[in-house]
Amino acid sequence: MKDFKFQISNFKLIAALLFCSAVLLLYSSSARAELTINANHDHIKIDFFYNGSTVSVSGVSDPDVDLIVKISSADGYETLKQKGKVAGILWMNVGTLEFKEAPNFYSVHSTKNIEDMLEKGEADKYVLGYPALERHVEIIPAAKAEEKDRWFNEFLKYKESSKLYASSVGRLSAQSKAGKGLYCIKLDWPYQAPPGDYIVKVYAVKNKKVVEKAETKVFVEQVGIVKRLSGMAKDSGALYGIISIIAALGAGFGVSLIFRKGGGAH
Amino acid sequence: MYLYLPVALTSINILIPVGLGLAVGLLSGLFGVGGGFLMTPLLIMFGIPATVAAATDSNQIVAASTSGTYAHWRVGNVDFKMGLYLLIGGFIGGLFGVQAIKILKATGNADFVIKMTYVLMLGIVGTYMFIESLQSIRKAKKGDDAHISESSKESAFGRFLKALPLQTHFEKSGVTHSLLLPLIFGGFVGVLAAIMGVGGGFLMVPVMVYILRMPMHVVVGTSLFQILFNCIEVTFLQAYTNHNVDFILAALLLLGSTVGAQVGAVFGRKLKGEQLKIILAIIVLAVTVKIIFELTLSPSLLLSQAGGH
Numbered sequence: 001m002k003d004f005k006f007q008i009s010n011f012k013l014i015a016a017l018l019f020c021s022a023v024l025l026l027y028s029s030s031a032r033a034e035l036t037i038n039a040n041h042d043h044i045k046i047d048f049f050y051n052g053s054t055v056s057v058s059g060v061s062d063p064d065v066d067l068i069v070k071i072s073s074a075d076g077y078e079t080l081k082q083k084g085k086v087a088g089i090l091w092m093n094v095g096t097l098e099f100k101e102a103p104n105f106y107s108v109h110s111t112k113n114i115e116d117m118l119e120k121g122e123a124d125k126y127v128l129g130y131p132a133l134e135r136h137v138e139i140i141p142a143a144k145a146e147e148k149d150r151w152f153n154e155f156l157k158y159k160e161s162s163k164l165y166a167s168s169v170g171r172l173s174a175q176s177k178a179g180k181g182l183y184c185i186k187l188d189w190p191y192q193a194p195p196g197d198y199i200v201k202v203y204a205v206k207n208k209k210v211v212e213k214a215e216t217k218v219f220v221e222q223v224g225i226v227k228r229l230s231g232m233a234k235d236s237g238a239l240y241g242i243i244s245i246i247a248a249l250g251a252g253f254g255v256s257l258i259f260r261k262g263g264g265a266h
Numbered sequence: 267m268y269l270y271l272p273v274a275l276t277s278i279n280i281l282i283p284v285g286l287g288l289a290v291g292l293l294s295g296l297f298g299v300g301g302g303f304l305m306t307p308l309l310i311m312f313g314i315p316a317t318v319a320a321a322t323d324s325n326q327i328v329a330a331s332t333s334g335t336y337a338h339w340r341v342g343n344v345d346f347k348m349g350l351y352l353l354i355g356g357f358i359g360g361l362f363g364v365q366a367i368k369i370l371k372a373t374g375n376a377d378f379v380i381k382m383t384y385v386l387m388l389g390i391v392g393t394y395m396f397i398e399s400l401q402s403i404r405k406a407k408k409g410d411d412a413h414i415s416e417s418s419k420e421s422a423f424g425r426f427l428k429a430l431p432l433q434t435h436f437e438k439s440g441v442t443h444s445l446l447l448p449l450i451f452g453g454f455v456g457v458l459a460a461i462m463g464v465g466g467g468f469l470m471v472p473v474m475v476y477i478l479r480m481p482m483h484v485v486v487g488t489s490l491f492q493i494l495f496n497c498i499e500v501t502f503l504q505a506y507t508n509h510n511v512d513f514i515l516a517a518l519l520l521l522g523s524t525v526g527a528q529v530g531a532v533f534g535r536k537l538k539g540e541q542l543k544i545i546l547a548i549i550v551l552a553v554t555v556k557i558i559f560e561l562t563l564s565p566s567l568l569l570s571q572a573g574g575h
Contacts, residue, residue, distance in 0.1 A: 051268035051277040080569040086378055090561045093377040096572055151569075158569040162313075191270070191277040192313075222272065230272035233509050241505025244325050244513050245498050248520055252332025255524035259337070 037214040046222045052191035058184035063176035065204040073105040100138040109172040119208045163190035273512035274318045287522025295334045295530020297546045298489030299467030300327040321504035324497045329520035331494040337531035338487030345438035349491040352452035359456020392550035399543035439480040482539030
């Protein structure tokens with residue numbers, strides 16, 4: 001009986017080994033490598049001591065393609081205060097601008113300059129690169145093209161200053177090995193990126209067209225005390241306010257008593 | 267060490283808020299101001315969203331002003347009666363101020379009016395306090411004769427105040443005024459503070475010193491007492507309606523500010539009234555200059571988060 005079990009497990013092992021070898025053989029003999037994507041850190045937990053993270057995006061591609069990696073949140077809209085000159089000398093807020101179809105987070109990295117490697121229509125279709133994003137985003141009220149261009153550039157400055165937008169050329173490294181392309185990029189994940197789903201996509205580009213794409217997700221979530229406190233601030237504002245006030249009063253009195261005991265007040 | 271702030275949605279080195287709290291708390295204990303006009307812009311500079319910065323600062327001031335009021339109360343420097351009337355006036359004024367802001371926003375030039383009110387108020391208060399305290403320091407050096415001539419000079423305004431109905435004696439401050447006086451001037455500060463989105467300590471202190479003629483040390487304690495109640499109200503409203511109070515950030519700030527307020531109260535007792543006034547005047551003027559620079563130099567970013575002022 002014992003021998004029989006041993007034989008079954010042996011058989012399973014051999015079968016598994018054979019299957020793996022077959023897959024590997026098929027994989028290596030195929031002319032093109034299927035585009036794959038993997039994010040090493042796909043579930044980022046925001047805890048009490050969170051100060052950002054790092055995410056490595058890597059995968060396999062055809063060896064003779066150019067690559068673009070894009071990480072973005074869903075399209076949304078954002079209303080921002082707009083500074084302008086009043087009376088010729090004073091800088092102050094003169095109104096608001098609404099940015100429609102603009103993702104809160106947009107990080108795009110390519111092996112070469114996107115405008116050189118991709119047709120404009122293709123870049124627009126997949127919203128790849130800042131120029132394509134500018135054409136995708138609607139700015140209200142900015143009817144004229146030059147107005148839109150000016151305020152989109154200001155928008156990029158604002159977003160990049162809070163680390164929510166980033167772009168690079170060449171940081172995404174690709175190399176070929178045994179007839180396959182291997183690509184990888186290591187990115188600092190900013191603590192400013194709020195909780196939510198982030199789509200990570202890789203695009204393979206050949207002859208100025210996107211020939212293949214693959215995607216994965218990075219999920220950012222608050223956990224522990226952070227989750228409880230932010231939930232409470234949103235859902236039970238009155239109780240949260242009262243607790244904050246009582247805690248502040250308690251701290252004020254507490255410190256006063258310490259100083260009194262220590263004789264620091266005289 | 268970094269901590270993540272659950273409402274501000276940002277991470278901060280804990281030494282920054284503790285240090286800021288200590289510095290601003292010190293000023294609070296010394297001069298009887300909440301310090302919002304210093305703290306809020308500093309927090310924004312360190313990446314805290316503007317709306318969260320203002321709301322959280324008011325929560326933190328609750329702790330600092332409790333600590334400061336207690337320290338001043340122990341040496342008999344809080345006039346609760348005067349504080350109460352100023353508070354009632356300030357509350358009513360605040361309601362009018364909030365309506366004024368709504369009307370201004372509807373007309374579309376709210377920011378201009380707010381900024382100009384801020385610069386003018388800071389500038390006028392700072393300059394007046396600076397000149398006045400400089401003069402009284404000089405007079406004090408010359409001798410007491412100057413005080414007599416000063417009191418006879420202002421007798422016209424004094425007579426008018428004495429003619430108002432509902433005269434009552436404020437024992438702690440050693441002054442007799444009409445009850446209408448703290449109500450009206452408290453209300454005036456309340457309107458302006460609501461328009462500017464600040465606590466208004468830097469306006470309330472001069473009102474108590476120059477119009478209500480209270481002694482500087484009682485002014486500081488009484489100002490802190492009424493700031494405490496203002497900030498309790500603001501914290502609750504901010505938490506309840508705007509969900510903008512970051513408790514972790516407030517806790518870090520108050521670690522510094524409660525201690526700072528105690529130290530400030532101790533230092534304050536060693537300084538003379540005129541010296542306190544002139545230092546506060548210099549700080550107020552420095553903030554005025556900073557705002558004027560901000561208004562005239564090209565900003566690095568032309569877009570900012572909407573919400574709040």
